[in-house]
Amino acid sequence: MPINYYITLALCLFAIGVVGVLTRRNAIIVFMCVELMLNSVNLLLVAFSKMHHIAKGAAATAGTDGQLFVFFIMVVAAAEVSVGLAIIVMMYRNVHSININFLNRLKH
Amino acid sequence: MNNVLDIVYWIPLLPLLGCIINGLGRKSLSKGAIGVIGSGVILASFVLSLWAFFQVRAGNVHTAEYFPFINVGNLKIPFAFQIDQLSAIWLLVITGVGFLIHVYSTSYMHDEKPEHFGRYFAYLNLFVFSMLLLVMGANFVIMFIGWEGVGLCSYLLIGFWFKKKEYSKAANKAFIMNRIGDLAFLIALFMLINKLGTTTFSEIFTSASLAKLSGREITVITLLLFVGATGKSAQIPLYTWLPDAMAGPTPVSALIHAATMVTAGIYMIARANLLFSMAPATLNVIAIIGIATALLAATIALKQNDIKKVLAYSTVSQLGYMFLALGSGAYVAAVFHVMTHAFFKALLFLGSGSVIHAMGGEQDMRRMGGLSKYMKVTNITFLLGCLAIAGIPGFSGFFSKDEILAGAFAKSPVLYALGLLGALLTAFYMFRLYATTFKGNFRGTQEQEHHLHESPAAITVPLIVLAILSVVGGFVGVPGFIAQGAHALSDFLKPVFKDSYALLPAHEVSHSMEWTLAGVSSLLVIVVVVIAWSRFAKKPDLQPATGLGKVLENKWYVDELYDTIIVRPLNALGSFLSNVVDRKVVDGVVNGVGRLVSYGGRQLRWLQSGQTGSYILMMVLGMVLIFIVQFFLRK
């Protein structure tokens, strides 16, 4: 498959994530959209790693670092989700809402 | 390089030290200590000046360079003092007369509170310091420092009794009038620096250096310098500050506004004599302004009733004479007259101070009269001063005035005739003053009469010393037609003016002619003195003046004229600028900017909703923009 198919797919998922972040007010859904964006990037990274692998003449290790990068992104995402969900739980406990507009304290 | 004259820096330094001590210690020092310090430093300066004078007389002319003052690119202005014949004479006059006036002041100002007494002496010492700087400076810049310094001190001392509003107004007037002249001086200075790259006298006043200047440039520079001199030396059109300056204490009037500061303009022109000699047009202007001032001020003095105002106008008039001499190329005569004038005008001012002191602050002559009975020393010394200024043969004023008139005659007989008229007017108003004040019957109140007394020794001794100088001071310049080679001053000053004499057209006046001129003027002066005496000794004019007299009493309405044509339009302009331009335009712009910002802020505030969603939206839009720029707009 040519790389631009993957790029387009990844962009599509990424844009959907962006639209979700912009339009939804539910903090959990916003959070999930962020995860979607991360995953679209992961997909793109894997596709590029495979493209790189043939571009380098199928050498033994060419392109492995791209896939390892994805692995590390997953690591960070897992940590982020655990902390982020804890924050959302905390927020719900305090204000009984997970509407992000409810938290407009940045104004003050 | 080592020269004994290198230590002349002590001459100005001592008064500065006195100023600092008196100024800082005015609250803790006793009046006696302040007086001793204030006068003592001047005395020490005088002794040093005397020593310097004899060094110069022995032929030791020296420029002492101390440190580089301004070094900018090619412009190098050292801090240097020049001791030569001209500055030596001025040094003697300043410190000598200055010392006498300091001594006089210790008594005259004794009623002041100690801190004001200290302030007074601090100012006075600062004045002497500045004046010495002016005279000793070896370049125009140092001179200008002193020039500004004396202006400042003059301002401070005129407004010494600053609680009276009109006094501080007089001080402001003096200062502002002086500033006009100072500006012209400064421009001339910049032109000299621009054209010649130096301000040092010894470098400017050489034929090689002056050859770099075109005739027109010389004329412009000299005219600007002369405008500077008119400010400081109270000539038309900037003279009106001097009579108002009489608001200050009388010794100040004697020192600053008669003997020293007002002669700064003459000193400056005498110092730059070579430059002026190369500009005949300027010399003509100076002569005309000089004689015009002399006559105008003399006519005003005829009708003044304030004893100090008469003397003030007399000073303006005498300064006009000095400028007449300068304009005629008779530089020595001008310097000579500065010297003799310093003696007799200081004497007259101090004498009037003594009278005012005895009268308890009264300055109006119409309330005086018959004071000769009460104040013997003051009476006699004042009379001697009047004789000297009137130019009675044998007194100092005669010699210097005669020399000026001879110089004017050599230039133009018209100038001579006008000068003679001025001299007669001088004699007339001086004896009007004398007769009204000291002769006839006392016209003041009983209380004042009871209070009348001769002043203490600190006042009378300076009077006596000055009186002696006024009588004999003229004999340093006995003119050639009386005794060949007796003009010591002329010989002494010859090195300073020799280059100018080579340039100026020689107007030799024969001895017989000079005899005639001197005889005519003396005879007329004596006649006028007799007329004035007989007219005013018995019944002084107490009636309000009418007709021309009223015009004279009101000083030709010059102050009103200035008020109408300069002050009021300026005030109107000022109020226009403040009310319309400042309030509407400038404030409008400033407020408009403020309003615009606050309006814009209020509008932009909606962007800062505090909602995370909108911030993310902004972020995405920003990213889109960055991508657009990055991918499509960048080549």
Add this chain to the structure above:
Amino acid sequence: MNITQLLFWVLTVIAIGSALMIVTSKNPVYSVLGLIVTFFAISGHYILMNAQFLAIVNIIVYAGAIMVLFLFVIMLMNLSKATETLKNKWLQIVGAIAGSCLFLVLIAALKNTEVKQNLVEMGTGDIGLVKSLGRELFTTFVIPFEISSVLFLSAMIGSVVIGKKE
């Protein structure tokens, strides 16, 4: 159209469709399910590209652990009802426009690139296998790997501290 291409298109449609479901569904539980489906589709893509290790990890970590966490939170807090308040219609439209602008701009940028026709290795190649990735991970990337364990530890402590009741 061979089987690889067919699978590619099928997975792509599933991914995009379920992604749209995340954004559009009113019930958060459906959004979570949509996201899980998307993750499975992405894992399918990984397998197509023979990145087996990542495909498995993606399913275990994302679809398994993380999404279960999401579901737990939603259900424990009883958020499954459509609690979202009526939001500003304008802001939604603007958000959608902004997102599509981003998409269009990037796609337009893609048109000008030279690499767009480069081929991606499908089905073959062993870089995505556990053996080669593991060797690389424990030699070249061993320090980041160890540091990531510290990150996990701190995230753990952090979530415990935040989630603890006062």
